[in-house]
Amino acid sequence: xWTLPLLLLAVTILLSIPMSKYFAWIMDGRYRAPRxxxxxxxxxxxxxxxxxxxxxxxxxxxxxLFTYGYVVLCLQPIAPLNPLGRSILAPSLIFNTVIxxxxxxxxxxxxxxxxxxxxxxxxxxxxxxxxxxxxxxxxLSAIIRAxxxxxxxxxxxxxxxxxxxxxxxPAALIIGAIFIHEGMPMTYQSEQTVTTLEPASMGVDDHxxxxxQNIIVGPVAAVIPIKMLGTNGGGFYGMNxxxxxxxxxxxxxxxxxxxxxxxxxxxVLMFGRMLGRIRHSVVIYxxxxxMMVGLIWWTINWDTLxxxxxxxxxxxERSYQIADATAPGGHRAVVLPAVASLPVDQSLGNLEGKExxxxxxxxxxxAAVTTDxxxxxxxxxxxxxxxxASLSPFIGMWLNCVFGGxxxxxxxxxxxxxxGVFLAGQMVGRSPEYLGRKVGAREMKLAVIALLVHPFxxxxxxxxxxxxxxxxxxxxxxGAHGFSQIVYQFSSASANNGSAFDGLGVTYGFNNxxxxxxxxxxxxxxxxxxxxxxxxxxxxxxxxxxFFLGRxxxxxxxxGTMRDDTITFGVLLLGTIIIIGALLFLxxxxxxxxxxxxxxxxxxx
Numbered sequence: 001x002w003t004l005p006l007l008l009l010a011v012t013i014l015l016s017i018p019m020s021k022y023f024a025w026i027m028d029g030r031y032r033a034p035r036x037x038x039x040x041x042x043x044x045x046x047x048x049x050x051x052x053x054x055x056x057x058x059x060x061x062x063x064x065l066f067t068y069g070y071v072v073l074c075l076q077p078i079a080p081l082n083p084l085g086r087s088i089l090a091p092s093l094i095f096n097t098v099i100x101x102x103x104x105x106x107x108x109x110x111x112x113x114x115x116x117x118x119x120x121x122x123x124x125x126x127x128x129x130x131x132x133x134x135x136x137x138x139x140l141s142a143i144i145r146a147x148x149x150x151x152x153x154x155x156x157x158x159x160x161x162x163x164x165x166x167x168x169x170p171a172a173l174i175i176g177a178i179f180i181h182e183g184m185p186m187t188y189q190s191e192q193t194v195t196t197l198e199p200a201s202m203g204v205d206d207h208x209x210x211x212x213q214n215i216i217v218g219p220v221a222a223v224i225p226i227k228m229l230g231t232n233g234g235g236f237y238g239m240n241x242x243x244x245x246x247x248x249x250x251x252x253x254x255x256x257x258x259x260x261x262x263x264x265x266x267x268v269l270m271f272g273r274m275l276g277r278i279r280h281s282v283v284i285y286x287x288x289x290x291m292m293v294g295l296i297w298w299t300i301n302w303d304t305l306x307x308x309x310x311x312x313x314x315x316x317e318r319s320y321q322i323a324d325a326t327a328p329g330g331h332r333a334v335v336l337p338a339v340a341s342l343p344v345d346q347s348l349g350n351l352e353g354k355e356x357x358x359x360x361x362x363x364x365x366x367a368a369v370t371t372d373x374x375x376x377x378x379x380x381x382x383x384x385x386x387x388x389a390s391l392s393p394f395i396g397m398w399l400n401c402v403f404g405g406x407x408x409x410x411x412x413x414x415x416x417x418x419x420g421v422f423l424a425g426q427m428v429g430r431s432p433e434y435l436g437r438k439v440g441a442r443e444m445k446l447a448v449i450a451l452l453v454h455p456f457x458x459x460x461x462x463x464x465x466x467x468x469x470x471x472x473x474x475x476x477x478x479g480a481h482g483f484s485q486i487v488y489q490f491s492s493a494s495a496n497n498g499s500a501f502d503g504l505g506v507t508y509g510f511n512n513x514x515x516x517x518x519x520x521x522x523x524x525x526x527x528x529x530x531x532x533x534x535x536x537x538x539x540x541x542x543x544x545x546x547f548f549l550g551r552x553x554x555x556x557x558x559x560g561t562m563r564d565d566t567i568t569f570g571v572l573l574l575g576t577i578i579i580i581g582a583l584l585f586l587x588x589x590x591x592x593x594x595x596x597x598x599x600x601x602x603x604x605x
Contacts, residue, residue, distance in 0.1 A: 001304065004358075005296050005365045008254070012261045013289075019262060020269030026166050027141045027159065028274060037165060044161050048152035051547040054142050055540050057156035058135060062102060062536070065131060069098040072124040082117035083190050089115060090508040090516065092524035099528040101128035103535035104136065104405060106227075106234030106376055106498040109506045109524055113216040113237045118190055121236065126223055130172075133230025133406060134163040139539045140267060140407030143414070144274045146546035147435055149554075153547065168229060175225035178255055183248040186221035220246060228259035231405045233376025233498040241366070241379040242355045253358040253379060257366060260375040264403035271410055275435070279565035284413060287574045291402045292372050295392045299364040303389035304349040313341030320599060350389075353381025364389065371396030374405040376498025382488070383502045387596040390484065390501075391589060397495035398585045399577060400454060405496060411542050412454075413577075418447040418545070420576030424562060433561065436554040443545050450541035455584040457494040457534045461526050462487045462588070470526075474519040476503035480596035487592055493527040494534040 025031055033041060049057060072079075073094045077087050089097070093109055100107045101124070112121065138160055142153035180186050193212045196202060200210040220236045224246060227234060241247040241256055268288060272281020317338050324332040354363040363380030370377050371393035382393060396402050401413035418434060422444055425432030432439040465471030465486050475482030488501035500506075505517035508524065555561075563569060 001300070001359075001361050004254070004361055005300070008257055008261065008365070008369075009289075009293070012258055012265050015262060016265035016269060019266035020273055023167065023266055023270040024273040026162050027144075027270070029162075031166065033166070041158060041161055041165075044157040045155055046157065047155065049155055050151070051142065051146060051153050051543050054153050054156050055543060058138070058539075059536070061131075061156065061160070062135075065102045065128065066098055069102060069124055069128060070094060073097065073120060076117055076120050079117065079119040079123075081119040081122065081188060081190075084117065086115065086117040086120075087510045087512060090511045090513070090520075090524075092521045093508045096524040096528040099531050100498065101125065101232075101234065102132050103496055103531045104132040104230065104232060104374075104408075105493060105496040105531045105535070106232045107493055107500070107527060107531065108234055108238075108498065109520065109527075110509065111238030111507075112235060113218075115509060118188060118218045121218055121223060125234065126219075126226070129223070129226040129230050129232045129234070130164050130168055131160070133226065133232060134160050134168065136405050136407035136411070136539070137163045137167075137263075137267070138407070139543060140271065140410055141274075142543055143411060143546040144271060146543065146550040147275060149550045153543070168226060171229050172225040175229060175255060175259055176221050179221045179224055179248075179252055182252040184221040184224065184252065185217040185245055186219055187217055188219065189217055191215065192217050215245075217245065224256070225259065228256050228375065228377060229263060231260050231264065231373050231375040233260075233370065233378075235377065239378075241377050242381075244357075247355075247379060250358050253362060253366075256377070256379075257369060260373050260377065261369060261403070263406045264373045264409050267407055268403070268410055277435070277565070283565055283567075283570045284410075284417075284573070287570050287577075288401070288403045288409075288413070290574065291399070291577070292369070295372060295396055295402065296365055296368045299368040299385070299389050299392040300361050301389075302392075303364045303367075303386045304361045306349055306386055306389075307346035308344075308350040308352050308386065310352070311342045311344045311346060313339045350384070350386050353384025355379055368392045368396065370499060371495075371497055372402035372404075374400065374409065374495055374497045376492065378499050381502060382499055383485070387481075387484075387593045390593045393499070394484075394488065394491060394585075394589065394593065395581070397491040397497050398455075398458070399581050400495045401577065408496070408539065411539065412451075413573075414542060414546075415447045415451040415538075416577045416580065417573055418443060419451065419580070420572050421562070423576065424572055428560070430560055430562075433555060434549065434564070436557070436561075437549050437552040438555065439549065440552075443549050446541045446545035446548075450538045450545070451580075453534060453537045454494055457530045458487070458490050458585075459588060461490045461530060465490075465523075465526070470519050470522045474505040474517065474523060476505070480592055484592035484596065487588055489523070489527060490530055493530040496531065496535055 073089060076082065096109050138156060141159055145153045192215045194215060196213050202211040202213050205211055218236065223236050226232065235241065235246055237243040237246050247253055247256055268285045269281050272278040315338055318336045320334045321331045348360050358379065366379045367382060367385060401409050401416060403409050404412055418439060421434050422432040422439055466483055471486045475485055485501040485504045489504055492499050506520055506523045508516040508520035
């Protein structure tokens with residue numbers, strides 16, 4: 001039960017220490033590259049950039065990536081490596097998918113094994129997973145240089161090359177070799193025909209002969225390593241890491257989970273190493289770790305250790321009073337009759353939507369971790385979590401700094417940190433400081449703007465879709481659970497996570513699909529815009545904030561200076577995150593998972 005999460009945390013913590021040293025060594029340019037790689041790197045080096053030039057280069061690169069992705073997906077019907085004849089996707093779906101992968105979100109309104117050819121997987125999915133995952137890494141490196149007071153923040157293209165060539169590619173090759181050993185497919189074929197163990201399990205043809213089974217395959221082992229290392233999360237198959245071909249064994253499941261944890265953990269320590277303030281980064285690391293441990297425990301406790309309420313009977317009749325303007329007195333009674341329990345053994349907890357090959361707690365652990373590090377891969381059904389347990393992935397995405405994605409998680413935590421330092425300074429009547437520099441009005445404005453983008457892009461669209469047929473028509477469940485499906489969709493998009501409360505009708509599919517989901521187009525467009533704005537606004541503003549703060553003079557420490565490497569500072573930071581997170585998202589949590597847990601109130605029977 002607890003062995004898997006404890007072992008994962010122990011291995012990741014131990015390996016994050018040497019990995020952080022390697023990352024700092026690479027990003028500070030203290031390595032000596034092989035001659036061929038050094039020659040290519042020199043061609044990319046256009047000189048040092050200030051923060052504005054760095055941001056412009058990043059956005060120009062993003063625009064090129066968007067154009068490239070759109071062209072590749074549009075060429076799918078006529079491109080090679082398409083023996084199954086996959087046609088072109090709907091325009092709104094192409095728009096959503098291209099933005100999804102260039103923002104490191106990998107929200108999939110399609111099923112990879114059903115809608116993409118191997119050409120699209122290799123030339124669109126794979127490059128975007130490497131490149132989009134590197135942008136947050138580069139942004140954090142630029143922020144660190146700005147905090148060090150440097151006039152320039154590096155060169156975006158050189159940073160991108162360093163992250164891809166010296167960090168992601170070697171790590172992906174190692175993880176890929178492990179996955180191939182465990183039985184993950186790696187082929188240019190698109191389909192294999194096999195005879196089933198049970199004759200005629202796939203039906204019979206017109207002559208009464210048993211039909212074989214056609215299994216979709218492809219370069220799976222090339223895609224999945226960077227899917228996890230880059231906290232991308234977009235699976236080769238529609239059911240992601242729950243599919244045996246994408247996650248064959250308990251070993252591959254452990255490595256898969258570890259792979260999405262190791263880079264976010266290591267980058268926090270890299271932050272301290274590059275700043276020369278390792279004790280400060282350890283405090284931040286411990287705050288993040290405390291939040292992750294709490295969320296993992298919460299999910300296991302409320303899902304793995306609890307029965308599924310759908311199978312649990314009630315021995316007595318219950319009734320609720322709900323508001324109803326048409327009823328006498330403004331309320332009407334909703335009666336829930338006594339129901340016998342279903343004959344299901346629930347000694348192992350809630351097993352709905354779980355892949356038991358990996359152990360009873362593997363689904364709950366994966367659900368917590370994948371949202372804490374904004375990966376979005378899944379090895380179980382999020383929609384099947386017990387209502388209270390589903391709060392864990394929601395909270396991971398709402399806070400968006402429980403380690404978070406590569407670089408971006410640390411950037412998001414810096415926003416809470418700056419606000420916490422400001423509030424602490426106000427309470428003791430002292431000018432707030434961070435890294436020995438005064439935090440002024442300009443830095444606070446940039447921090448607050450970047451922080452509020454996230455809840456605004458979750459709560460605004462969620463409210464709009466919950467109040468219109470765009471959302472209610474797409475729900476697979478009425479009431480609180482359907483509301484949770486809508487909120488989860490936009491939480492996942494804004495957090496650049498990509499997982500989903502499956503059940504929401506979001507798939508248009510191929511452009512010639514005669515029966516697309518009616519609400520697919522507005523959901524494609526809305527989530528696409530949310531992903532785009534929530535990716536870059538919270539990156540650009542902190543880069544500017546770090547630059548302006550880094551240009552200030554370092555004030556000498558005094559008795560009134562609040563140290564940033566103590567337990568007190570860690571408690572302040574954790575309290576700031578919890579209080580601000582609760583103020584922003586507790587009401588919507590009460591309308592979704594909590595309302596579903598406590599009964600039909602306030603949505604009716």
